[in-house]
Amino acid sequence: MKLWITRPMPPAVEARARADFDAEIRDSNLPLSRDEMHRALTGFDIVVPTLGDLFSADIFAAVPQPRCKLLANFGVGYNHIDVRAALAAGVQVTNTPGAVTDATADIAMTLLLATARRAGEGERLVRSGQWQGWHPTQMLGQHVTGKRVGIVGMGRIGQAIARRCHFGFGMQVAYVARSRKELEFPAEYVPDLPALAASVDFLMLAVPGGAETRHLIDALVLDAMKPSALLINIARGEVVDETALIGALQGGQIAGAGLDVYEFEPEVPAALREMENVTLLPHLGTATEEVRTDMGNMALDNVAAFLNGRPLPNAVTA
CATH class of the missing domain: 3.40.50.720 (NAD(P)-binding Rossmann-like Domain)
Incomplete structure (x- = not known):
């Protein structure tokens, strides 16, 4: 299964992603464009998005049968994802509570x-x-x-x-x-x-x-x-x-x-x-090497659980 990580991550997280999964890591720190979100839902099985990647209801409406089945959000907040629309489209959502x-x-x-x-x-x-x-x-x-x-x-x-x-x-x-x-x-x-x-x-x-x-x-x-x-x-x-x-x-x-x-x-x-x-401050709330690494690993733990058919550790429900 193909994994897409939508932002550069701390080195340890990128190393684990490449070692454990068929991962592609986007090299831009800008939020996904509409075309990129369409690609996320149609070109990958799992996506690790984050703040600014606006997976709204109309994005899911444009892709009624997405290939993507999991949005493993990097961050505890997930208000940039319409969870109801995601679940209705067959896409599960997770987040990273606790680490932050x-x-x-x-x-x-x-x-x-x-x-x-x-x-x-x-x-x-x-x-x-x-x-x-x-x-x-x-x-x-x-x-x-x-x-x-x-x-x-x-x-x-x-x-x-x-x-x-x-x-x-x-x-x-x-x-x-x-x-x-x-x-x-x-x-x-x-x-x-x-x-x-x-x-x-x-x-x-x-x-x-x-x-x-x-x-x-x-x-x-x-x-x-x-x-x-x-x-x-x-x-x-x-x-x-x-x-x-x-x-x-x-x-x-x-x-x-x-x-x-x-x-x-x-x-x-x-x-x-x-x-x-x-x-x-420029949104520094979780900006330490240790915390961002923990967040990335928590997101990848959700990915691993999904791939192995286990219950998602941090599933988000509507």
Whole structure:
């Protein structure tokens, strides 16, 4: 069976793919074009796609009887794949949960600290050669330790963030989720998102992407936040109404934001790029050698299970 991997991978993953499978590895880091997605479904038995490879319902409609029988997604998020349409076409879908949890939580804390302590602004000041030395009121930011943090979504990543906030920084944790969670640390369950937003110093997003969470953070939620509050997003860009966020930042409704994802990435609005109180990262959530290798191996574990007729370790259902 022929396997197509749609992006270059860490060396260990590419070596395993070539050794264990009849694999072709695409040499571009750009998302698949429509023609390439058609080729993926008609020319290969298994495809390892990733973020940006938009396997939408109309792609499956154009290939009603695909040769491809498995999309072994590289990544925990799979909102770029219409899972219902895939399954209806006889194509199974898997993802790579677990491998990304700690690295993504670490980036959430990186963004929180960098934004609260104005680290990006300070680094730009030093690099510009304009820093004139220490003084008592220079670049005063926000203290993080002991503050109240609100976490939107308390799955694996949300819990990993909350654990760091509680045990590492002595923060008071509150959260909103579909249901109350049994946790190993104190955390207040707040069922109403605007109420949570109004009560915290930092609002951190850790929900999956998709239709259910698109623009979950809208003008109503942003209006509810304190003027001193920060928004941190390591989830998916479309979870935040980017236009509303820009308006809230420009109007002083919130104090700042730390973003690793964007609604229309890789496009980042000039308005965000020009704000000193916004920390911007290029979707680095899982960007460590170890984690990306683990993700690749997890995707290939799904491929191996499929080829050997075993249950898929990380099957995604509609």
